[in-house]
Amino acid sequence: MFPVQLQIDATFEALEKAVPTLRDEAAEILPQEQLDAFEIALVEALNNIVRHAYANRDDGRIEITMATRQRALIVVLGDDGIAADATRFQPERPGDLSDAVDDLQESGWGLDLIRRCSDGMSYRALPSGNELTLTFRT
Secondary structure (H helix, E strand, O other), rough: OOEEEEEEEEOHHHHHHHHHHHHHHHOOOEEEEEEEHHHHHHHHHHHHHHHHHHOOOOOEEEEEEEEEEOOOOEEEEEEOOOOOOOHHHHHOOOOOHHHHHHHHOOOOOOHHHHHOOOOOOEEEEEEEEEEEEEEEEE
16 A cells, blocks of 8 residues: 555665565556566665665664655655765766676666666755655556
């Protein structure tokens, strides 16, 4: 039932448990063929929060809110970790995923995957923490 609100520990173990539940909730709104892309974007975003916003901290929490608005599923991820470089969230230059794959980097593909698997992404650093919003058109 929407909206969905969930608070989880910022650990990889907690993400493993939460993602299937969030995917099941998204399945009520998104077409079946869009669910894999939803899951990839969500996992990449959550992993980035654990890895970067809460680097060297074991007390982090992630607030997750999913709601529908104007024929879209909106997912808001909030945390009180280290702020990200907002310039990294600017719209991507033209190209396709093969451009990133050609670089053969082990990491650093997360934002590109999120961009390609969602219909929109925005980031804000707030006094209370960080807020990443992902949009998936229904």
